[in-house]
Amino acid sequence: TNGISREQFDKLGGLETSHSGRLTVSYIGNVGLAQNLETFLQAAYALPECDFRIIGAGTDFERIKNLADEMQLNNLLFTGRIPWDEVRAYYNSSDVLYAQLTPAYSGAMPSKLYEYLATGKYVVYGGQHQAAERLAEFEHNCVVPPCDAEALVAALRKLAVEPDCKELHLGNRQKIERTYIREDAAERLADAVVILLD
Numbered sequence: 001t002n003g004i005s006r007e008q009f010d011k012l013g014g015l016e017t018s019h020s021g022r023l024t025v026s027y028i029g030n031v032g033l034a035q036n037l038e039t040f041l042q043a044a045y046a047l048p049e050c051d052f053r054i055i056g057a058g059t060d061f062e063r064i065k066n067l068a069d070e071m072q073l074n075n076l077l078f079t080g081r082i083p084w085d086e087v088r089a090y091y092n093s094s095d096v097l098y099a100q101l102t103p104a105y106s107g108a109m110p111s112k113l114y115e116y117l118a119t120g121k122y123v124v125y126g127g128q129h130q131a132a133e134r135l136a137e138f139e140h141n142c143v144v145p146p147c148d149a150e151a152l153v154a155a156l157r158k159l160a161v162e163p164d165c166k167e168l169h170l171g172n173r174q175k176i177e178r179t180y181i182r183e184d185a186a187e188r189l190a191d192a193v194v195i196l197l198d
Helices: 004-009 039-045 061-071 082-094 111-119 130-135 149-160 170-181 182-197
Strands: 024-028 052-057 076-080 096-100 122-126 139-144
Touching: 004 082, 004 111, 004 122, 004 182, 024 139, 039 052, 039 061, 039 149, 052 082, 061 076, 096 111, 096 149, 111 122, 111 130, 122 130, 122 149, 122 182, 130 139, 139 149
Parallel strands: 024 052, 024 096, 052 076, 096 122, 122 139
Antiparallel strands: none
16 A cells, blocks of 8 residues: 555654644645646735745746746745755644645545645645545545635635644544554555465
């Protein structure tokens, strides 16, 4: 099964609830065509009262950065690629974690979503099919149609006035630990193979 490594899971433990007055929405990951972060920029433009961050780089980074400059998004921060050990601080200071896959790539469950859920932070996903179905197993998240800026803005506007969205949801983290730690899944598979061979 897909999932998250034990090392990553452990490093994402013990995060804190953000106490910022403004809703902080972070995208943490690859900036590529499959993610189409133009949707994220449009949400930042429509919600100047919220803070947005893109932590990462990729093949679409320059286009997205140039578009953000053209839109004069003063509420959007780009960090570029940073070491994994520094990512924790950005997770810690986020209220909402955002991810998206365009319809052309939406058949997969992004491993990034397991990472997001392991933080206990609120997750907003723009996508469909397998990932949307898997997120239905968890709480403290919502799914919006991919590449639909209006739907994303509506979801974030609702979250901005719901203080509970900033709370950590440790139930999601516990579910990740029970089912989606890669090393544990590998051990279960190995044990099943041994039983079959016996």
